[in-house]
Amino acid sequence: MKLTLGLAAALVAGVLMAPVNGWAQQKIKMGVSIPAATHGWAGGLNWHAQQAKAKLEKQYPNLEVVLVTARDVGRQANDLEDLVSVRNIDALVILPFESAPMTDPVRAVKQAGKFVTVVDRGLTDPSIQDLYVAGNNPEMGKVSAQFMKQKLGGKGDIVVLRGIPTVIDNQRVDAFQEEIKGTQIKVLGMQYANWNRDDGYKVMQDFLSRFPKIDAVWAQDDDIALGVIEAVKQAGREKEMFILGGAGMKDMIKRVMDKDPLVPADVLYPPAMIAEAMEITAKHLVEKAPIKKEYIIEATLVTPENASKYYYPDSPF
Amino acid sequence: MTQSSMPELARKPSAGFDLKLWGPFLALAGLIVLGTLVNPVFLSPANLANVLTRTAFTGIIAVGATFVITTGGIDLSVGSLAAFTAGVMIVVMNALVGPMGAGMGAGWPVVLVGMLAAVGLGLVAGLVNGLLVTKGRIEAFIVTLGTMGIFRSLVTYLADGGTLSLNSGMRAVYRPVYYGGLFGIPTPVLVFAAVALIGAVILYRTRFGRYCAAIGSNDEVARYSAIDVDRVRLLAFVLQGLCVAIAVILYVPRLGSASATTGVLWELEAIAAVIIGGTMLKGGHGRIWGTVVGAVMLTLIDNILNLTGAISVYLNGAIQGAIIIVAVLLQRGTASKR
Structure with missing residues (x-):
């Protein structure tokens, strides 16, 4: 009995002290929540997110990227809760399924003190986000x-x-x-x-x-x-x-x-925008690099003259 | 005494109430009239060919579903299985064309291997579903809900979250299977007709077909009558798997691609077609021709809505739902007026 109590006390102390003694600081965690590959564009989105995860984790050894995909708004809201409470992320990069319903769940993440990057679909309250990366x-x-x-x-x-x-x-x-x-x-x-x-x-x-x-x-x-x-x-x-x-x-x-x-x-409406958002966020987290609040990726007209610039034969999309 | 009067009771309604049997056909006729009123183009041979060709995929799957539902089962995995099979077929064909060289490689032998792969996969998937239901003693709903998720994920995995596309040389060879035809009738329509005909023969004229109905109405009685219930159930699932494979063989040459969106909700369309056609969801009564009509009706509703600008596109789903309910109501309503 005494032993268990002591153990529990030690555990509690450990958890309380963890952030202080740098245990959590060793790895910076970035959560990325995007819709599942339910159509071609989202498939491209998933591919680019995975590429970016691999690239960033190599580039910054103390960064961990947690990538979760959701099939609908409800599941995405659950994902956010898990990312904050279970995975204990430091920052969130999210491409919301729908603007209005995801606004409050993202606000909760922000209120938990996390850095929030919103991609593509703007929230109904833009004051929540620290960074906005979007196509137009x-x-x-x-x-x-x-x-x-x-x-x-x-x-x-x-x-x-x-x-x-x-x-x-x-x-x-x-x-x-x-x-x-x-x-x-x-x-x-x-x-x-x-x-x-x-x-x-x-x-x-x-x-x-x-x-x-x-x-x-x-x-x-x-x-x-x-x-x-x-x-x-x-x-x-x-x-x-x-x-x-x-x-x-x-x-x-x-x-x-x-x-x-x-x-x-x-x-153009490139799914690669998720990679861009992840890179900017990671750079800011790890190197404390200053950032703009908004990056808007323009809708470029692709014609035979400039098409070769936008051709990625390896992407699944 | 009660025993001898039972068959007569059973025969009477089916013989006396033609309307119940013809209900789906009446509903179909109603839709055709509606379509013609909406837009005369509806009756053009090109449009009718489009509609019937489109119906072929879900129609063929629905013929298989008629057997599963007649035995009192259900298969929710067919849409996902179709997507997975299409994915595997494309991967297999692309892999074969590669080593053989595009010059001589892209030919009918490769298509044939692809088709065999599809059929093999369909049969195995049906077997897995069937074994889990019969030997695993799990409800068909749960088993196929599980495999539905598994197949859907597998195709997403195969495609890397994107789209699998058939090698362009192969597409040229394989294309006629969807776009070609005999005497002006598109191939998918011919195959659909053949599958329905064979399905009808199996369901109405063979011992297996009668066993399906017997198990669906009361599996305990069927078991006491020395019917190998598990074997018949298993076979129904295997038949369903085969039907999915046939549908996929026709589907792949259309767009030459498979992705996570392929075959989404086909399972519900197939089940709806079966029920609209007069088969009972609880089993016991199977109607192949009703299923065919049900499948055609579902495609017709979409087609008619696309042919008119009168209804807000936001309401498409509501119109579809209403027509489905009215169609079944017509059938059940006439049946209760005994």
């Missing part, structure tokens, strides 16, 4: 619309394939529609294709049956675009239209590079 969704819609206007000469019939109903998708589509306002570009139809090839293929088949003349397709995402390409080819209507995807998948960049007339351009 409205910009992506705008750049896509500008390309459409220029390529179509401001006039034509197009169809739009949307992603999964989320803030990101809305931002892109709203900015796109804002930009084509006042032109003679007419959106014939709009449907969700859930950022996946099979749905892109199906929805496009039906658009092709429904509309005898389509001048262009805004697929918004490269996975959707690949499905669209197959449907257009099957219908034998390749000469009639062009397709604009988005993200920067290697297959699509390759097509742009090879001057495929169906795919004249692509708009």
Whole structure:
């Protein structure tokens, strides 16, 4: 009995003293929470996160990166709790599934005294984050619309394939529609294709049956675009239209590079942004390097002229 | 005395209530009318070919599911298994093309090996599910919920979280399996018809088919009647695995890729098709042709919604749900008016 009490006391003392005597300082822990690879872009995200983890742990021997992936908002919130209470992280890099529901769980992490980096999807309360690294969704819609206007000469019939109903998708589509306002570009139809090839293929088949003349397709995402390409080819209507995807998948960049007339351009929304966020955060944690509060990665238009710069043949995406 | 009157009682409703049997077909006819009203393009041969070809994947899987459900089981793993099988098939074919050299390597022998790999994997997966249910004595729901997660993770792992793509030379060779056809009928539709026909023969005309129904209505009675219940159940799962493999063989040449999103929710679509078709979820009654109609209906709903701009895309799911419920209501409603 006495022994157990003594043991418990020692344990408690050990735990209390741990942060003081540098036991925890030996390893700086960075938690990274991202959505699981449920679609192509997220697959690229996972790949880049793993690459960055390997690279950073090699670069900084006293850094430990804890990478967790979640299939939905609820699980991601659980992950955050575990990262703080069980894994005892010093900093969190998070790509939230959804902006609004993840805001409070991230706030709790911040209140526990952790450094917080938010990637891609902004929280509804931006004061929580210490660092924000993001692609620019409205910009992506705008750049896509500008390309459409220029390529179509401001006039034509197009169809739009949307992603999964989320803030990101809305931002892109709203900015796109804002930009084509006042032109003679007419959106014939709009449907969700859930950022996946099979749905892109199906929805496009039906658009092709429904509309005898389509001048262009805004697929918004490269996975959707690949499905669209197959449907257009099957219908034998390749000469009639062009397709604009988005993200920067290697297959699509390759097509742009090879001057495929169906795919004249692509708009970047690189999943590599997670690696960038992890690197900046790690540098700040380990080297105490000063940082900006915001890094916005622009939505670059990829054309045959600059495509080779954005071609990563080894990435799974 | 009660025993002798039992078969008659059982026969009467099925003979007298044609409406119950024809319910799914009526619902299908209703949908076709609706589709034509929404957009005349609906009836164009190209659109109908699209719809039927698309149905082939889930339809073939649903034929297998009809057997599993008839025996009173359920298989939730089919969508994930389809994705995993597609992934393995692509990996196998890509590996074979590599050493053989693209010049002579990319040919039908490689496709054939790929198909065999798919069939092998389908059968083994079915066997694993079946053995866990029969020998492991675990509920089919739990077993297949487990394997659903396992197969889904395996394909994600195979693809490194990304997408597996078939070698482009191989794609050119394999393409006709999806895009080609006989007498203007796409290959997947022909295969779907053949699978349904064979399924119907097995379910209605063989001892195995009758055993499936007997086990589904009452497995204790079936056991006392000297039916090897475990063996029949096991076979039903193996048959389901085979159906998944066939569906995958048709699926891979379409987009030449597999990823974590391949076949998501196919299990629910297959189960829905089976139930819309008049098979009871609790087992005992299997209807292959109903299943075929159910599968076609599910694709039609999507198709019709894509052909009209009248309904907000946000409501697609609600319309689908409502139509499914109405279709089953029609069938059950007519059955209760005895």
